[in-house]
Amino acid sequence: MTSHGIADGPAVARHRTAMVRYHLSQPMSLLVRTGVIRPGVSVFDYGCGQGDDLRGLTAAGVEASGWDPHFAPDAAITQADIVNLGFVLNVIEDERERSTALERAWALANRALVVSVMIVGAVPVDGLKPFRDGYLTSRGTFQKYYQQNELRGIVAHATGSEPVALAPGIFVAFRKPEDEQEFLLERRRGRRASTAAYASARPRASQLTVPLIERIQAPLEAITAFAIDRGRMPHADELPSGVHDRLAQERVSLSRATDAAKDVIDEVAFRSAAVGRREDLLVHQALNVLNRTRSASRPSASIVRDIRHHFGSQQQFAEQALEYLHALADPSRTAEGMVRSAEKGLGALDEDGRLVIDGERVEQLEGVLRCYYGCAAFFVGELGQDHVARLDPVRRQVSLFRLEDRRSPFPVVTDTVMVDLKRQNVIIRNERRMLVRKADVFGLSNRSRQRGAERDRRAAEGWAKEKVLVRL
Template sequence: YSVERHTPVADGYLSRRQTFQKYFSQDELTEMVQRVTGQRAVALAPGIVAAFRDKDLEQQVSFRRRSRATIYANLAIPARDPSRFLLRPKSRPVAERAGEELEAIWRTALDLGRLPLEAEVGPAVRTALEEKGITVGRALAACAREIADPAQLKVAADSRREDLVVHFAVTLFPGASRYGSLPASIQRDVRTFFGSLASVVEAAKAELHSLRDRAALEEAYGEAARSGYASYENGTLRFMAENLEQLPVKARIVAGCAEIVHQGFALLDFIEIGPEQGVVRGLECDMVESALPRVRASVEVDLARSRSRTKTFEGKVLYLKSRYLQRGHPGLGKQTAADRKLLELGIVDAKGNGPPADRIAAMLASATRAGAITH
């Protein structure tokens, strides 16, 4: 936020309208909320921080933020075959009278990776069913018969299992909050997918231990690149932070542990893991959608030492942005062409090093003129 026309006063600024304004960086806001509330602050979005008195709710929010299974709640609802109603006339009233409610229940199932219990059906759906004279139990049964797609549910279930492993692995990392009990929803997931708390903790510990295995990490990072949501070259995994949940478990755990060390790390725009083992970097940028984003700050997290270092920049440019974009990104083609041109002109090297923002325009113009003269 620009304070160019504001007058500094004490620890803030006086605006042109004579109102006092106090501005906080994300780190400053997080620290202030923690100091005032005495609770661990959770950065939910740029400029938004929450402190939870209800620790069950805090765990649920943290789990959901790391969850990949929630993505599958947006899968297309399978088309219902009208002929099925003829084969099952008793199910016709529920399927026809409560189609929207059954679809909502199915989306909840995809979110959970399993069919929900009656208590897990949303209040709006329960009310709508009650108004139609349909019990939640009948609606669940009809959903299982008429809408449920076993293949989709298996994909969602596998993702939910991974979510649990990631969640417990991150909570086992030194510095993570410790809780005396688990929320009922997570307890149900643990019983469904692992049978016991001991089993999921064992799986989480195994994943944490495997992060010391460079070969295992390289395989996971290679898998991430093959998925199309990241690139992996010269020992460095690069991706947009918004695609983190699409990556393999090991990459998600590494980034999740970085969030434990540096609150708000997940809110950065671009993330790099490696090439040094246990080192994660995040970039906060302006003009993120442009071909040449401006790097406002970088955060480097050393997981082995549980410490982070933040640097701020003036005029630093993020070059070769295509390395962070996922396959299918609408701007990938143009970005790749722009990056290739910068490399061909010698303005940027293969590591992404290049001139500051105030010189790039002149260098591009000069290179273009030189090319025209040559031809």
């Protein structure tokens, strides 16, 4: 049993902090959702607790192992592509030991280290006994609550690289700038990277009637999926090795297969993929500049190809991204963009002219507003899916309101993450509010029953027409 006797206080039972989980932990699931963890990538869980994450990852075909001083003290400590240090630092009462754990975990990470901790404001601390720089709980465990910027600083210090915020209390540090750039670009693309887009772009069976096309159906699907995703045809090294093996088996060259793919690709989907990719790259570049992302000077070979293909040259690309930044610095242009968005049914303007939008629809906003939201994401990372965002370019703030149940006609906000872009500060508040214009915020149809319910309730409660969120 690992209890830690402390000279100036009682024994701390660190292992008691490990919960049994039936789902992946938040950091692991964020990395799976953003494609960092996938089959073929190895994961090491440093301080793995009862090992539930490891079971979940292994079941999905990811090579995963872990070590824990209490639950798996004899397990091998090994290097891996991705290392997770999940909610470990916050249970250690000794500052030096925290640094050691962080440094060891980083030393094991070949590509990236993800660090998560409990964050100030996440849970109430009333009734807990202050101890060192944290609290002792009634179960004899220690908890330190970090500020978002404090965690960023600690991870930056240990890894020597500027980490990327994944969510409140969760940062990922990449070893190679190319990996960080790939990750940032994929994340900034948001929901458009979903596999559903691929599925709809697949050639239908009826289109695959020519014998060659039948023989190389799997390589064709891979090539068309790439094309519909990126708005250009792939280079040889951008396709999985299985594609080359299959083409070699059928004695078909890649250029012949690419020509065949051009015949079956949906032209409209291909063109709109090119438009989408151009905009994704511009938003990405503008955010790189704004956030002073150090890895920006080292884009991956694949991104360089995208830039050349969609913009002609790096210089033209940089100039267009600069234009985005000028627009961002001008509140009247952002305000116009917000009015246009609300008119298109993308969110609601509130009584102060701020745009409130469903977190799931942010990716549909015009580039400048996506950049604005992206600045907030730089400080907090992702909040998960169930939240609404409020953009306030005049005060230079972005607030993210987490929803308890998005299906309810009047969803309740449980807590708010307010990002003050001017002071570069993140404030978390446990204030309950109610979303009273869900129909506008979620873009529901004009004839929806929801609108009627909102009208009735507004009349009964006497809320102003523009009010979007009311305090409870």
